[in-house]
Amino acid sequence: MGPSMNNDLSVSNLVKKFGDFTAVDNVTFAVPQGSFFSILGPSGCGKTTLLRMIAGFEEPTSGNIMIRGKDMAGVGPNLRPVNLVFQHLALFPMMNVEENIAFGLRRRKVDSATIKKKIEAILERVGLPDYAKHQIGQLSGGQKQRVAIARSLVLEPSVLLLDEPLGALDLKLREQMKVELKKLQAKVGTTFVYITHDQSEALVMSDRVVVMNQGRFEQLGTPQELYGQPLTPFVAQFVGDNNLWSGEITEMSGADAIIRTDEGFIFRSRVQGEVTVGRRADLFLRPETLRIQPEDKEGLNIFNVTVKTILFDGANSRLLTVTPEDHELLVALPQNRRFDYIQPGQTIEVGWHPEAGVCFAAGD
Amino acid sequence: MVISKSSKAALWLFLTPVLCWLLLLIVLPHIDLLRMSFGGENDYGEHVWTLQNYRNFFTEPIYWNTFLRTAIFSIITTIITFLLAMPVAFYIVKVVRPRFQGAMVLMLLLPFWVSELVRVYGWMILLRESGVINHFLLKFGVVDRPVEMLYNDATMIMGLVYTSMLFMVVPIISAMESLDDSLIEAAHDLGSGKLVIWYKIILPHCKPGITSGSIVVFMLVLGNYLTPNLMGGKNSLWFTEQIYNQFIASFNWNQGAAFGFLLLLLSSLIIWIGLKLSRQKLGEVAS
Structure with a gap:
């Protein structure tokens, strides 16, 4: 009771072991009502196992799962107030759209008239009116997606679980479905728990994201927090792109550290976690924090790089550059015509603000 | 499509053995049987054309009663085989670890390396009055005197089911292999219990395999001679025995040929009705 009443889903100290292998390692989190929550991690990090435990397909080794304040231990998947949108959607090929959506309602013995009304309403909602009689094979990838979501949403679950449902779509459609899913979630107000290995999906759609690695939670926060203030080297590397230097801490000054990289650069940078003088450290720097030919060099870390190639990708264009010691660095290239003069082979000056980088003590 | 001369020649090259086989071993004998089935003798012993055999x-009544009995028992055998094959196939495809799957199928296959005659005699050694089972029943005092377990309809059906198991399990396995586990999980997630999953997801998916398995089993059982003859005994007359009797015992080849054709037509009719009832087309099942 108490705080759990505002959370549709709360998971505490959840552990799942397969033999000696720990797939999910002591995970605790809560998802507030009506929010879009993402679990982001590389494949094999345990996120699918976690989702399957919430759906009821796997029994946790220890720990518990509460949905709307009710303990789910021993409750089968067919009796839980959650529904899962499967990775490959798992629409029933022997039924048409209408029968697919009606499947769950019929199991609940809802009468035919109500079923008909609900199907119409949900198809309208996912933007597929008039598709009730279509066969599954006649639908495009994006339409199947929406039918799969409609089939689960029509049951009005407390929590809708989504297992990388956009993975099978092509890029353009995926971008489009991302925005649509977010809009749909805002419209229906159902709590979404979404798992993905695609950081862009997680960042674009979610209210809060947790980054998972080797069965553990690395960091939980808003997309902005994960991107701007990563708490661990793994998060810094996994969410967004980062340039990486290894080096040694030579001096601490206030909240910042002075790090000497292995190739001899001296940088001032923000620090995360425990860092002491003389320790090895990793410095992460995002491509867009590197300013090309800065006019105001006050307080910046300045050094020279040579342009190797221009990686043109519209708004996401970058320069692939190398330091004199052949260390590769990505530098964001704003497409505002200011840097059109840059050619491969040219040496340019770049600078970054100490607040923009982040230093972690290096692992052993 | 335009077929070039050389590919046409290749087509004939590969088609010829099949056509020869069909023509010499299937079509020609059947034409002769058909001719024979309309033949008969008049009172003077002269050959005449007649429908009398049919x-x-x-x-x-003895003839069509035997046929009816055979057909009904074949249908019962097919249904029992199907009921047994379904969980067996499910176990092999979805439950057993993949590396044991091959071994399981091999175990199913193994009895079929032995001739049917040997298998039936195996059952007879087990079941007869002085057989293995009776020996142990007597020894442990379950019964006072040996029970005759052979020569009745139940034993015959058991033998027929045993003989036809493989032909039902294999097509169902191949149909079930294409069933995505996530469909079962999705149905479970949407609120169905085990029974509904079987009825709504697994059975409809395996329908082509079930149908082709059922057709094969039905035809094999209907045309079986050995098992009903040896295990069914005198009381369990099978239609194939009638045909055998006409050919071998009565030397009435004309009557035997007519029975043979009736068996072919009536069994085809039953399968056609079966397909109609389950709303399937033969072409879909075969593909």
């Missing part, structure tokens, strides 16, 4: 089947 009329006999419908006017003599």
Whole structure:
């Protein structure tokens, strides 16, 4: 009771072991009502196992799962107030759209008239009116997606679980479905728990994201927090792109550290976690924090790089550059015509603000 | 499509053995049987064309009763085989670890390396009055005197089911292999219990395999001679025995040929009705 009443889903100290292998390692989190929550991690990090435990397909080794304040231990998947949108959607090929959506309602013995009304309403909602009689094979990838979501949403679950449902779509459609899913979630107000290995999906759609690695939670926060203030080297590397230097801490000054990289650069940078003088450290720097030919060099870390190639990708264009010691660095290239003069082979000056980088003590 | 001369020649090259086989071993004998089935002798012993052989089947109750019995028992055998094969196939495809799957199928296959005759005699050694089972029943005092377990319909059906198991399990396995586990999980997630999952997801998906398995099993059982003859004994007359009797015992080849054709037509009719009832087309099942 108490705080759990505002959370549709709360998971505490959840552990799942397969033999000696720990797939999910002591995970605790809560998802507030009506929010879009993402679990982001590389494949094999345990996120699918976690989702399957919430759906009821796997029994946790220890720990518990509460949905709307009710303990789910021993409750089968067919009796839980959650529904899962499967990775490959798992629409029933022997039924048409209408029968697919009606499947769950019929199991609940809802009468035919109500079923008909609900199907119409949900198809309208996912933007597929008039598709009730279509066969599954006649639908495009994006339409199947929406039918799969409609089939689960029509049951009005407390929590809708989504297992990388956009993975099978092509890029353009995926971008489009991302925005649509977010809009749909805002419209229906159902709590979404979404798992993905695609950081862009997680960042674009979610209210809060947790980054998972080797069965553990690395960091939980808003997309902005994960991107701007990563708490661990793994998060810094996994969410967004980062340039990486290894080096040694030579001096601490206030909240910042002075790090000497292995190739001899001296940088001032923000620090995360425990860092002491003389320790090895990793410095992460995002491509867009590197300013090309800065006019105001006050307080910046300045050094020279040579342009190797221009990686043109519209708004996401970058320069692939190398330091004199052949260390590769990505530098964001704003497409505002200011840097059109840059050619491969040219040496340019770049600078970054100490607040923009982040230093972690290096692992052993 | 335009077929070039050389590919046409290749087509004939590969088609010829099949056509020869069909023509010499299937079509020609059947034409002769058909001719024979309309033949008969008049009172003077002269050869005449007649429908009498076919009329006999419908006017003599013993003949069509035997056929009816055979058909009904074949249908029962098919249904029992299907009921047993479904969980077996499910176990092999979805439950057993993949590396044991091959071994399981091999175990199913193993009895079929032995001739049917040997298998039936195996059952007879187990079940007869002085057989293995009776020996142990007597020894442990379950019964006072040996029970005759052979020569009745139940034993015959058991033997037929045993003989046809493989032909049902294999097509169902191949149909079930294409069933995505996530469909089962999705149905479970949407609120169905085990029974509904079987009825709504697994059975409809395996329908082509079930149908082709059922057709094969039905035809094999209907045309079986050995098992009903040896295990069913005198009381369990099978229609194939009638045909055998006409050919071998009565030397009435004309009557035997007519029975053979009736068996072919009536069994095809039953399968056609079965397909209609389950709303399937033969072409879909075969593909």
